[in-house]
Amino acid sequence: MDAVAGLLDGPRARGAFLLRSILTPPWSMLVRDEAPLTVVAVVRGDAWIAPEQAETARLGAGDVAIVRGPGPYLVADDPATPPQVVIHPGQRCTTPDGRELFTMTGLGVRTWGNGPDGPTMLLTGTYAAQGAVGRRLSDALPPLAVVPRDSWDTPLVPLLATEIGKDEPGQAAVLDRLLDLLLIAALREWFARPGAAAPAWYRAHADPVVGRALRALHHDPARPWTVAALAAEAGISRAVLARRFTALVGEPPMSYLTGWRLALAADLLREPGATVGAVARLVGYGSSFALSAAFKRRYGVSPRRHVDAPTMAG
Known part of the structure; x- marks a missing residue:
């Protein structure tokens, strides 16, 4: 995805x-x-x-x-x-x-x-x-x-x-x-459209190297990615991928992956019957504790508080 x-x-x-x-x-x-x-x-x-x-x-x-x-x-x-x-x-x-x-x-x-x-x-x-x-x-x-x-x-x-x-x-x-x-x-x-000001990560999908890396992260966020593994997937050296990814997307590959995983988790947690442990495995965290800690750092609330809060809007 x-x-x-x-x-x-x-x-x-x-x-x-x-x-x-x-x-x-x-x-x-x-x-x-x-x-x-x-x-x-x-x-x-x-x-x-x-x-x-x-x-x-x-x-x-x-x-x-x-x-x-x-x-x-x-x-x-x-x-x-x-x-x-x-x-x-x-x-x-x-x-x-x-x-x-x-x-x-x-x-x-x-x-x-x-x-x-x-x-x-x-x-x-x-x-x-x-x-x-x-x-x-x-x-x-x-x-x-x-x-x-x-x-x-x-x-x-x-x-x-x-x-x-x-x-x-x-x-x-x-x-x-x-x-x-x-x-x-x-x-x-x-x-x-020209001048539409698409976000950097959206435009980066058109790059033959960074686009391949982005698609790999989106397709399999649970994989234990490293910059080296992502570089191998994109067919380029680790240093070149890190530099090119950061320049086009606006943040390093692992930082982008963290944001993507937590955004997925925020949505998955609202699905009926979802548990923190199950969602953690789906998005690449080894335990519910690891996901909870990262989630609270990013959103300022625990996963449980997030589920009880009104759905994100606007």
């Missing part, structure tokens, strides 16, 4: 909030759900999206926006349109003055809006929680990343638009996986 695949093992969609909106101007929604990550795709028409900490952007048909929370953002037919709906944590909806909206106009399965023939159709997928592995990638994102339709060719937006309206056995799992695919495809396209 590389760090990009690891993103999906962090905020992987599990019963994610998915909604298809059909809208006729004027319309405006202020989203204050505090979600760590949201994907907004335009199927037809257009929309404006305005995060509190980023410049306003216009989205056209086929464009995909990734919003990094937990800050609020506005989605509207025009930035000047006053909000008509405020969306709170747990997808609770109110009017701007605080009155509860217990129902929205239903237009079918997972579909709502202010008219069945609205010229704008949006897809919204919200990740409610985020793990430590996912944060390594999503923390490198700006508050708003827009991938325009003309920069990539993907069938995922129309496919998700079709599937979101179905109500068949296993449909929630199908939608979760499609949302994950759309997210990861959009992220790869975004980080490939």
